[in-house]
Amino acid sequence: MHNPPTPKPDSDTAHAVSLLLDLLDRVARGESAIETPPVDGFAPGSDGRRLIDGVRALLERVRRGEEDSRGLTERYDLMMRGADDGLWDWNVLTGEVYFSPRWKAILGHEDHEIANDLDEWRSRIHPDDLPGAMDAIRRHLRGDTPVYQFDHRMRHRDGTYRWVSARGASLRDANGRAYRCAGAHWDITERTLADEQLREREQQYRGIFEATSEGVLIVELVTSRIVEANPAACHMYGYSRDEIIALHAGALIHPTQRAGFPDFLEAARVGGELRRQGMSLRKDGTTFHVEVRGSAFRYQGRPHLLGVLRDITEVVESYQRLEGRVTERTRELTTLLEVSHNVASTLDLDPLLNVILDQLKRVADYAGASISLVEGGMLRQIVRRAPTTDNDGLLGVAVPLNTANDWWGVIAEGGPVIIADVRGDEPLARAYREHALMPLEGSPLGYIRSWMSVPLAFGDRMIGMISLAQSEPDYYTPRHAALAMAIANQAAVAIENARLYRQAQDLAALEERQRLARDLHDSVTQTVFSLGMLTRAARIQHERGAPALGGTLERIDTLSREALAEMRALLFELQPAALAEEGLCPALEKLVAAFQIRTEMSVRCVIESDARLDPFVETAMYRIVQEALSNAVKHARATEADVTVRGVNGRLRVVVTDNGIGFDSPATGLTAENQEHSGMGLRSMRERALAAGIALHIASTPGKGVTITLDAALPSPAPRPT
Numbered sequence: 239m240h241n242p243p244t245p246k247p248d249s250d251t252a253h254a255v256s257l258l259l260d261l262l263d264r265v266a267r268g269e270s271a272i273e274t275p276p277v278d279g280f281a282p283g284s285d286g287r288r289l290i291d292g293v294r295a296l297l298e299r300v301r302r303g304e305e306d307s308r309g310l311t312e313r314y315d316l317m318m319r320g321a322d323d324g325l326w327d328w329n330v331l332t333g334e335v336y337f338s339p340r341w342k343a344i345l346g347h348e349d350h351e352i353a354n355d356l357d358e359w360r361s362r363i364h365p366d367d368l369p370g371a372m373d374a375i376r377r378h379l380r381g382d383t384p385v386y387q388f389d390h391r392m393r394h395r396d397g398t399y400r401w402v403s404a405r406g407a408s409l410r411d412a413n414g415r416a417y418r419c420a421g422a423h424w425d426i427t428e429r430t431l432a433d434e435q436l437r438e439r440e441q442q443y444r445g446i447f448e449a450t451s452e453g454v455l456i457v458e459l460v461t462s463r464i465v466e467a468n469p470a471a472c473h474m475y476g477y478s479r480d481e482i483i484a485l486h487a488g489a490l491i492h493p494t495q496r497a498g499f500p501d502f503l504e505a506a507r508v509g510g511e512l513r514r515q516g517m518s519l520r521k522d523g524t525t526f527h528v529e530v531r532g533s534a535f536r537y538q539g540r541p542h543l544l545g546v547l548r549d550i551t552e553v554v555e556s557y558q559r560l561e562g563r564v565t566e567r568t569r570e571l572t573t574l575l576e577v578s579h580n581v582a583s584t585l586d587l588d589p590l591l592n593v594i595l596d597q598l599k600r601v602a603d604y605a606g607a608s609i610s611l612v613e614g615g616m617l618r619q620i621v622r623r624a625p626t627t628d629n630d631g632l633l634g635v636a637v638p639l640n641t642a643n644d645w646w647g648v649i650a651e652g653g654p655v656i657i658a659d660v661r662g663d664e665p666l667a668r669a670y671r672e673h674a675l676m677p678l679e680g681s682p683l684g685y686i687r688s689w690m691s692v693p694l695a696f697g698d699r700m701i702g703m704i705s706l707a708q709s710e711p712d713y714y715t716p717r718h719a720a721l722a723m724a725i726a727n728q729a730a731v732a733i734e735n736a737r738l739y740r741q742a743q744d745l746a747a748l749e750e751r752q753r754l755a756r757d758l759h760d761s762v763t764q765t766v767f768s769l770g771m772l773t774r775a776a777r778i779q780h781e782r783g784a785p786a787l788g789g790t791l792e793r794i795d796t797l798s799r800e801a802l803a804e805m806r807a808l809l810f811e812l813q814p815a816a817l818a819e820e821g822l823c824p825a826l827e828k829l830v831a832a833f834q835i836r837t838e839m840s841v842r843c844v845i846e847s848d849a850r851l852d853p854f855v856e857t858a859m860y861r862i863v864q865e866a867l868s869n870a871v872k873h874a875r876a877t878e879a880d881v882t883v884r885g886v887n888g889r890l891r892v893v894v895t896d897n898g899i900g901f902d903s904p905a906t907g908l909t910a911e912n913q914e915h916s917g918m919g920l921r922s923m924r925e926r927a928l929a930a931g932i933a934l935h936i937a938s939t940p941g942k943g944v945t946i947t948l949d950a951a952l953p954s955p956a957p958r959p960t
Contacts, residue, residue, distance in 0.1 A: 254286035323422035346395030364391035401430040453547035476521035492517035527554040587736040591621040594729045601721040604706040611702035649693045654719035657689045659711040688713040692722045694730040822856040846884035858930035866894040869919045874898025892948040900938040
């Protein structure tokens with residue numbers, strides 16, 4: 239086949255090609271300043287000129303592209319340097335990577351200290367985070383994620399690890415393959431640590447919230463709905479968490495106290511911590527006492543009430559029990575005070591023992607009771623009470639103390655004895671049956687099942703015991719024993735006082751008899767002796783016919799009348815009938831008249847009241863006046879005395895004065911020293927007055943006599959019938 243011949247270029251075209259080849263050579267050598275070939279040497283419209291014009295236009299476009307590219311590069315470099323985030327650019331196809339200076343500075347390095355190498359990034363990731371970071375990149379390059387995003391730790395220059403958040407995007411070709419990936423990372427260490435601390439605090443708070451033994455509720459203030467509850471609150475109210483959430487808080491409050499709940503919420507809104515106590519309602523309808531401490535706070539961006547609840551049922555019930563015990567103790571103490579007053583109200587032993595049993599029944603009830611006293615080595619039953627009437631044979635029964643058994647040994651040591659059941663097998667029960675001296679069945683003791691005994695002790699001396707019995711077993715408790723012991727301690731003192739008082743009365747009677755014997759010896763006996771002497775003288779005179787017989791007989795008659803008057807006065811003193819029949823004032827008038835007959839002392843009696851007192855008080859006043867007049871005539875050598883009786887401010891006042899030698903006594907009354915100096919008479923006056931409740935005042939000055947004042951309250955007038 240014949241090929242056509244190749245046309246030869248003309249000279250302009252050849253010259254243009256030559257210029258272009260030279261230009262390309264200079265471009266290949268990388269010269270920076272290249273000028274385009276001139277077109278003036280070419281003919282217009284020629285191929286050479288068109289070729290040169292095309293090259294010139296091509297070079298101009300290349301130059302403008304270089305300028306645009308240079309500007310874009312400059313802006314990119316400026317952005318990379320100025321951005322606070324660390325920028326990176328990765329050519330996925332070639333593996334080339336670029337890290338901005340800020341990227342390196344975040345890790346504490348200068349720009350030249352880290353090479354732009356992918357391995358530099360890989361080597362600085364925390365080993366625990368590297369698998370996740372690589373997996374995130376692979377998934378992004380595969381197209382699984384639109385952006386690459388991963389938070390991880392990177393090693394700082396100081397050896398610590400900083401948290402960074404990396405984010406990037408890729409350019410993809412027509413097949414979706416990523417060929418370039420760029421992005422940034424920034425330091426999130428502080429934020430991460432803050433988030434971690436926040437999470438830790440939330441976990442701590444949640445742990446406390448879940449683990450605390452007190453109930454915790456979070457209530458939305460506007461709707462009063464419960465939005466959160468801890469397990470303790472759920473258990474406290476008997477709900478599951480799902481059940482209690484969204485309940486109205488009022489559903490947990492006892493219906494009688496719901497009216498105050500809005501005020502509680504309003505007070506919480508105002509601010510401050512609130513504390514209330516009230517009754518709560520469980521799911522099953524049962525109630526319990528609760529203490530609520532509440533305060534307002536913001537939760538999930540809205541105002542809420544944080545309520546901490548504590549079940550105080552046990553505390554409240556304990557307080558109520560304590561109040562009950564205090565009330566009961568107050569009642570017991572009041573009763574014991576009354577008992578103490580009542581037990582001390584009499585000094586007569588027989589009535590006293592019955593008063594003691596009456597008062598015991600108020601604090602330790604009994605079906606039967608007895609008081610036994612120690613007399614001459616024997617324990618003798620003095621007073622007894624029982625539900626049956628056939629127990630008289632037991633009264634006065636005495637048991638030798640040398641046969642002491644178990645229960646008496648305990649009592650003798652000062653302790654109470656409680657036998658739950660006298661028919662039981664316990665040692666004390668057997669000892670009781672042995673002491674009873676009779677079978678329980680069918681006997682006056684058959685009603686007894688439980689038995690208690692407490693000692694009567696005066697100082698360190700055992701003087702007896704009190705026994706109580708009930709017809710049901712297990713009746714008496716240590717509390718009964720404590721109360722009975724309290725009364726027994728007072729009773730022992732009262733019994734001993736009554737015994738001493740009886741001894742004092744016996745001694746006073748003995749002294750009175752001795753005084754009467756002395757008076758009889760001093761007056762009546764001497765008068766009778768004188769009568770005997772005169773009678774013998776008269777007989778002799780009569781035998782001798784002496785003229786003095788008439789005078790002797792007259793003297794005998796006078797002495798006989800004086801002896802009769804003295805005897806009557808002494809009998810009146812021994813048993814003043816007028817005192818019991820007519821009262822104190824007439825008795826005092828007759829006493830004064832008797833003294834006028836018996837003595838040479840002038841006694842005046844002024845009665846300005848006819849009031850009556852208690853017989854015991856009147857007798858004491860009479861004896862004191864009698865003693866005062868006797869002292870005046872025998873010891874004070876008085877020649878005059880006055881007895882005045884008048885009513886003063888609801889009291890009966892008796893005043894005895896004499897003009898005797900007196901003694902040294904302050905105006906306030908008789909001192910212990912003066913009592914001893916003034917003899918037994920003044921002391922007996924004081925003892926009589928004290929026993930009868932009479933106010934006694936004795937005043938004296940040497941040479942000016944004695945004034946004795948007696949005051950006793952008049953009885954209240956009986957109310958008039960309506």
